[in-house]
Amino acid sequence: MPHDDHDHPHTLLPPDPALRVKALETLLTRKGLIDPAALDVIIDTYSNRIGPQNGAHVVARAWSDPGFKAALLADADPVLADMGYYGRQGEHMMVVENTDQVHNMVVCTLCSCYPWPLLGIPPGWYKSDAYRARAVREPRKVLAEFGVTLPDGTAVRVWDSTAEVRYLVLPQRPAGTEGMTETDLQALVTRDSMIGCGMVPAP
Amino acid sequence: MGGRFGDGRVKPEPEDVKFHADWHPRALALTLACGMLGQWNLDMMRRAREGLAPTDYARFAYYEKWLAALADMLVEVGLVTCAELAGEAAAEPSPLSERRVGPEVVTTILARGGPATRDSAVTARFQPGDSVRTRHLAENTTVPGGHTRLPAYAAGRTGRIVRQHGSHVLPDSNAHGNGEAPEPLYAVAFAARDLWAHPETPLDEVMLDLWQGYLSPA
Numbered sequence: 001m002p003h004d005d006h007d008h009p010h011t012l013l014p015p016d017p018a019l020r021v022k023a024l025e026t027l028l029t030r031k032g033l034i035d036p037a038a039l040d041v042i043i044d045t046y047s048n049r050i051g052p053q054n055g056a057h058v059v060a061r062a063w064s065d066p067g068f069k070a071a072l073l074a075d076a077d078p079v080l081a082d083m084g085y086y087g088r089q090g091e092h093m094m095v096v097e098n099t100d101q102v103h104n105m106v107v108c109t110l111c112s113c114y115p116w117p118l119l120g121i122p123p124g125w126y127k128s129d130a131y132r133a134r135a136v137r138e139p140r141k142v143l144a145e146f147g148v149t150l151p152d153g154t155a156v157r158v159w160d161s162t163a164e165v166r167y168l169v170l171p172q173r174p175a176g177t178e179g180m181t182e183t184d185l186q187a188l189v190t191r192d193s194m195i196g197c198g199m200v201p202a203p
Numbered sequence: 204m205g206g207r208f209g210d211g212r213v214k215p216e217p218e219d220v221k222f223h224a225d226w227h228p229r230a231l232a233l234t235l236a237c238g239m240l241g242q243w244n245l246d247m248m249r250r251a252r253e254g255l256a257p258t259d260y261a262r263f264a265y266y267e268k269w270l271a272a273l274a275d276m277l278v279e280v281g282l283v284t285c286a287e288l289a290g291e292a293a294a295e296p297s298p299l300s301e302r303r304v305g306p307e308v309v310t311t312i313l314a315r316g317g318p319a320t321r322d323s324a325v326t327a328r329f330q331p332g333d334s335v336r337t338r339h340l341a342e343n344t345t346v347p348g349g350h351t352r353l354p355a356y357a358a359g360r361t362g363r364i365v366r367q368h369g370s371h372v373l374p375d376s377n378a379h380g381n382g383e384a385p386e387p388l389y390a391v392a393f394a395a396r397d398l399w400a401h402p403e404t405p406l407d408e409v410m411l412d413l414w415q416g417y418l419s420p421a
Contacts, residue, residue: 007254007275008255008256008259008271008275009274009275009277009278009285009288010255010270010271010272010273010274010275010288012274012285012288012289013270013274013288013289017224017226017230017264017266017267017270018224018225018226020226020267020270020274021226021229021230021233021270022226022229023290024233024270024273024274024277025229025233027283027287027288027294028233028237028277028283030294030296031282031283031287031294031295031296031297031300032296032297032300032303033237033240033282033297033299033300033302033303034233034236034237034303035236035303035304035305035306037305037306038232038236038303038304038305038306038308038309039229039232039233039236040232040306041306041309041310042231042232042235042236042309042313043228043229043231043232045309045310045313046221046228046231047221047222047228051221052218086314086316087313087314087315087316088235088313088314088315088316088317089316090316091316091317091318091319091320092318092319092320092368092371094366094390107205109204109205109206109354109356110205110249110352110354111249111252112265117316120221121221121231123216123218123220124214124216124220124223124265125213125214125215125216127265128210128213128214129204129207129210130210130211130212130213130214131213132204132205133204133205133206133207133208133210134207134210134213136205136206136356136398136409137205137206137356137398137399138403139403139407140403140404140407141403142213145212145213145214145215146213146215153406154406155404155406155407155408156395156403156404156406156407156408157392157407157408157409157410158407158408158409158410159410160205160354160357160409160410160411160412161412162352162353162354162411162412162413163319163352163368163371163374163388163412163413163414164318164319164371164372165368165388165390165412190218191218192215192218197215
């Protein structure tokens with residue numbers, strides 16, 4: 001039960017996390033600092049409105065329009081802002097392109113920084129100690145755990161998101177997609193491929 | 204924890220899984236809504252998460268860290284008292300309640316974001332292609348045990364500047380309420396063989412975003 005720890009007042013809350021949230025929300029609501037209806041809107045935003053479909057839209061357009069792709073790789077921020085993909089945890093974006101020569105992969109070893117406006121909130125594995133610890137040291141072993149094996153001669157470049165710059169991987173366009181519309185391409189793009197932990201499957 | 208051994212396999216999961224418990228989205232939303240009260244910055248919140256007792260940091264799941272740091276921060280900035288947290292005192296109305304964020308504005312606030320770029324009087328020292336060496340110790344140079352964004356695995360290593368990101372707020376200062384102290388930020392490439400005793404291949408690189416003060420010419 002709660003014990004006195006002046007450095008860590010959180011120990012005064014119930015240890016069970018579900019009860020902790022409830023206790024904090026109740027307290028802050030009573031103090032007039034929180035409006036529970038605002039929490040509902042935040043949850044709806046990241047559950048339903050902002051997610052990997054945004055990043056997939058960007059990828060599909062980059063595959064379809066060489067001029068767009070060149071602008072995106074050169075200076076992503078104005079291009080993404082034009083598409084409406086800007087906001088918290090996506091203020092400074094870089095898009096890095098996977099090719100036969102280079103495979104890019106994204107991690108945050110210090111916390112779990114992630115491009116929210118394009119991919120939503122990070123998946124559980126991205127926040128896990130195992131991914132944060134190992135992605136920088138043995139990215140190919142980590143990729144193998146996602147079922148990805150790179151060809152000999154492909155270099156791995158792991159981007160550790162140590163500042164406020166956020167990274168989106170532009171995955172390779174799969175064979176057999178010639179002539180597909182941007183909308184159909186968008187449906188193919190996986191979240192993991194935009195983190196660099198997956199390949200986009202052929203249709 | 205970058206480079207640490209012993210953490211086991213990464214466990215991929217279906218892409219439609221967003222949260223793993225009912226309280227996770229509530230913890231996320233509560234943290235963001237409290238942040239919108241404007242009483243701390245993101246660097247301070249990261250410092251609070253890292254400042255958890257090491258045993259708690261290791262055993263807490265992601266959103267448990269968020270919750271614990273939120274509670275600690277609420278007390279640190281004086282929004283909540285320890286007695287209120289412990290349920291030993293009735294909740295007093297806060298003088299900051301006029302800053303409470305309502306449902307009609309949260310989406311706008313999230314969409315507005317919080318850019319970290321600033322004008323800076325600090326002149327950029329490095330150009331793409333320059334060879335640089337990181338600080339020998341991955342520690343905050345002004346606050347003992349303070350927040351820094353130089354990972355231990357990249358301390359005292361030689362890398363190559365690949366991009367100048369402009370000037371960004373310096374977390375080492377901002378996390379402690381000591382001002383934003385913006386300075387040039389760079390993407391720096393490190394060969395895997397310069398970071399690890401057993402790199403997977405000689406081809407691979409790790410890229411980090413590092414502030415100018417973390418770097419010296421190599």
